[in-house]
Amino acid sequence: MIQAIRLSFRTRRAPLRFRLLTTAASLSAPALVIAIVAVLFQEAAPAVTRFGALFIVARSWNPVTLDFGALPFIYGTLVTSALALAIALPIGIAVAVVLAEPGAQRIRGVAGTGVELLAAIPSVVFGIWALYVLAPLVYTHVELPVAQRLGFIGIFSGQPRQTSLFTASLVLAVMILPTLSAISRDVLRAVPKGLRESAVALGATWWETSWKVVLPAARAGIFGATVLALGRALGETIAVTMVIGNRPDISPSIFAPAYTLASVIANEFTEATGQVYPAALVELGLVLILLTFAVNILALLLVRRSVELPR
Amino acid sequence: MSNLAAYRRPMQSFKPDLRAVPGASPSTLRVQGLSFYYGKTRALKDVSFDIADRRITAIIGPSGCGKSTLLRVFNRMYDFVPGARAEGKVLFEAEDIVTTNRLLELRQKVGMVFQRPSPFPMSIQDNVAFAPRLLGWRRAQVKEAVARSLQAAALWDEVKDRLNAPATSLSGGQLQRLSIARCLAVNPEVILMDEPCSALDPIATLKIEDLMVELASDYTIVIVTHNMQQAARVSDYTAFMLMNQAERFGELIEFAPTGELFNQPRDRRTEDYITGRFG
Ligand SMILES: Nc1ncnc2c1ncn2[C@@H]1O[C@H](COP(=O)(O)OP(=O)(O)OP(=O)(O)O)[C@@H](O)[C@H]1O
Ligand SMILES: [Mg+2]
Numbered sequence A: 001m002i003q004a005i006r007l008s009f010r011t012r013r014a015p016l017r018f019r020l021l022t023t024a025a026s027l028s029a030p031a032l033v034i035a036i037v038a039v040l041f042q043e044a045a046p047a048v049t050r051f052g053a054l055f056i057v058a059r060s061w062n063p064v065t066l067d068f069g070a071l072p073f074i075y076g077t078l079v080t081s082a083l084a085l086a087i088a089l090p091i092g093i094a095v096a097v098v099l100a101e102p103g104a105q106r107i108r109g110v111a112g113t114g115v116e117l118l119a120a121i122p123s124v125v126f127g128i129w130a131l132y133v134l135a136p137l138v139y140t141h142v143e144l145p146v147a148q149r150l151g152f153i154g155i156f157s158g159q160p161r162q163t164s165l166f167t168a169s170l171v172l173a174v175m176i177l178p179t180l181s182a183i184s185r186d187v188l189r190a191v192p193k194g195l196r197e198s199a200v201a202l203g204a205t206w207w208e209t210s211w212k213v214v215l216p217a218a219r220a221g222i223f224g225a226t227v228l229a230l231g232r233a234l235g236e237t238i239a240v241t242m243v244i245g246n247r248p249d250i251s252p253s254i255f256a257p258a259y260t261l262a263s264v265i266a267n268e269f270t271e272a273t274g275q276v277y278p279a280a281l282v283e284l285g286l287v288l289i290l291l292t293f294a295v296n297i298l299a300l301l302l303v304r305r306s307v308e309l310p311r
Numbered sequence B: 001m002s003n004l005a006a007y008r009r010p011m012q013s014f015k016p017d018l019r020a021v022p023g024a025s026p027s028t029l030r031v032q033g034l035s036f037y038y039g040k041t042r043a044l045k046d047v048s049f050d051i052a053d054r055r056i057t058a059i060i061g062p063s064g065c066g067k068s069t070l071l072r073v074f075n076r077m078y079d080f081v082p083g084a085r086a087e088g089k090v091l092f093e094a095e096d097i098v099t100t101n102r103l104l105e106l107r108q109k110v111g112m113v114f115q116r117p118s119p120f121p122m123s124i125q126d127n128v129a130f131a132p133r134l135l136g137w138r139r140a141q142v143k144e145a146v147a148r149s150l151q152a153a154a155l156w157d158e159v160k161d162r163l164n165a166p167a168t169s170l171s172g173g174q175l176q177r178l179s180i181a182r183c184l185a186v187n188p189e190v191i192l193m194d195e196p197c198s199a200l201d202p203i204a205t206l207k208i209e210d211l212m213v214e215l216a217s218d219y220t221i222v223i224v225t226h227n228m229q230q231a232a233r234v235s236d237y238t239a240f241m242l243m244n245q246a247e248r249f250g251e252l253i254e255f256a257p258t259g260e261l262f263n264q265p266r267d268r269r270t271e272d273y274i275t276g277r278f279g
Helices: A002-011 A016-056 A071-100 A105-120 A123-150 A165-189 A193-201 A206-217 A219-235 A238-243 A261-268 A276-308 B003-007 B067-073 B103-109 B124-134 B139-152 B172-184 B202-215 B228-234 B258-263 B268-274
Strands: B027-038 B041-052 B056-060 B084-092 B110-113 B190-194 B220-224 B237-243 B250-257
Touching (some): A071 A165, A071 A206, A071 A261, A105 A165, A123 A165, A123 A238, A165 A219, A165 A238, A193 A206, A193 B110, A193 B172, A206 A219, A219 A276, A238 A261, A261 A276, B027 B220, B041 B220, B056 B067, B056 B228, B067 B190, B067 B220, B103 B110, B110 B172, B124 B139, B139 B172, B172 B202, B202 B220, B220 B228, B228 B258, B237 B258, B237 B268, B250 B258, B250 B268, B258 B268
Parallel strands (some): B041 B250, B056 B220, B056 B237, B110 B190, B190 B220
Antiparallel strands (some): B027 B041, B027 B084, B237 B250
16 A cells, blocks of 8 residues: 555656656757747848838838838738638538548548548649639639629729739638648547437437537637648748739739738749848748737637637 | 345335236337348347337347347437348337438437437537427527426436536536436437446436436336346336347347346246346
8 A cells, every 4th residue: 555655656757867858859849939030030130120110011012122011911911811711611621521421431531532632732733733724714714704793892803813812812722621621520530429429319410410519519629720721821832922923912802913921932032132132031931920820829819718618 | 035126226116007017008119020230240130029108118138239229220320320221110109210201300209318428518508408499499498498307307406506507517427317308308208228327326327217217207218228236126127138149130038027027037048147147
């Protein structure tokens, strides 16, 4: 008896060496983040000192006059990501619900593998496909007809273009779809079978069971999948660069060209000369990181609330 | 001392008419020549018996003999198992459960309580209101149903002050009574219970058993149990099932009023099982 108590007392704390090792390992990730931000900050210093806080609200981007502002890029990044999420989320969850359903295993296996393969396609390939296939299709079958009929509404106004905010959002939607549906499917599969059965046994239809019981039970995980997808959308560079039109404008129309933080960095970094121009690009990188952090923290707070309240 | 007396809880008061002969009370479910298959493997062969109205019928037998399978036929829960198929008839209110396509109605009338409680991720109140809301009942009706069913499930006093608390905050025994309340809410005729006490401590088990006996005055209850004392304590009729070792399907060996089955089993195998000489 006493033996046992002593033993448990001794084993409560891990050996010192082990604790040091794990502490160091677990601190390395935040340290790395801090280091990256610090270096970026240092590199961006010329722009930071020159433009100050105005940088994030200024709308001009002129390498000739050295007049730089981040707002059009922040706008482009946020709007494409939000639009992509709005398109991909309902589809992704619907796909996940179907894939997570027990029964018809072979079809679901094939479909599930297809979704996972979609995630494995390199983004530059998505970009090519978007530029040569998706953009012309969207232009003739969506943008033109919509602009003709609903052009009086701000977001559809102006002359539609093949490379536009809308096309970029669509590509992004396709790219985050596999992440969304694959993770959501796994989350939905992990919902205890008893929950589904209990709902069915109470006379719920398949639809009611999925919508009222299974999805709510999985919502924390689905939210996690959404945040992951949003992170990918915010930072996605090459495919977006190929189809967004690369124009630092803030147009009300989603059919107009735009620019994102990641795209402008990728496009202009090699040609940026002097001191201020490259520094401004680095500062855009800094803004992108902070934007991603902000979104993640916001998501974390949201998920805390939604999980803790009615469980 | 008879077998039954050995199993019985002391002071347990039985309703006097419970020792009735089969057929004394009208039957709710009539199982006729029921066979069941999981794909090509047969799980049940030719099961026939009648389940008495507003009585407790226990299904006992060793693990894997098909008790759950049989129970799940009664509200068609097997529909979700790929390749599962039933043959024969189960008559309920002049309709054959095996072939009916009014499934939602069936499941409202034949409720089920599972072995492990599965509280929905919502409040206690919403859990009980789940089925009434599916049926589109009005607010007042739903509210009334929640109170009525929580009372009937002997849970009201424990939760009446925290109806909006998450259901997951309840203990295991309370959760199982919540499951019962959940299916009582839409006034079922039959309540199926698959080992409802196997995850509970003795006191919570006794509470559920008392509750079952009480509910049996209004509902027909079918319970699967591994606990023969429990079958002896609460049930009016007992069905004993066994796996046919040669061909590996479950079959009904004996069905009789509980007292008879435990005290004068007609089949040798029943006697072996209840006296513990089996397996
Ligand atoms: N989904 C399924 N697919 C295939 N076979 C199954 C399935 N469910 C059960 N079986 C088989 O059917 C037989 C009866 O199973 P069942 O669950 O009805 O037994 P049980 O009497 O309830 O056992 P226990 O007392 O352990 O719960 C078993 O041989 C089991 O392996
Ligand atoms: Mg079972």
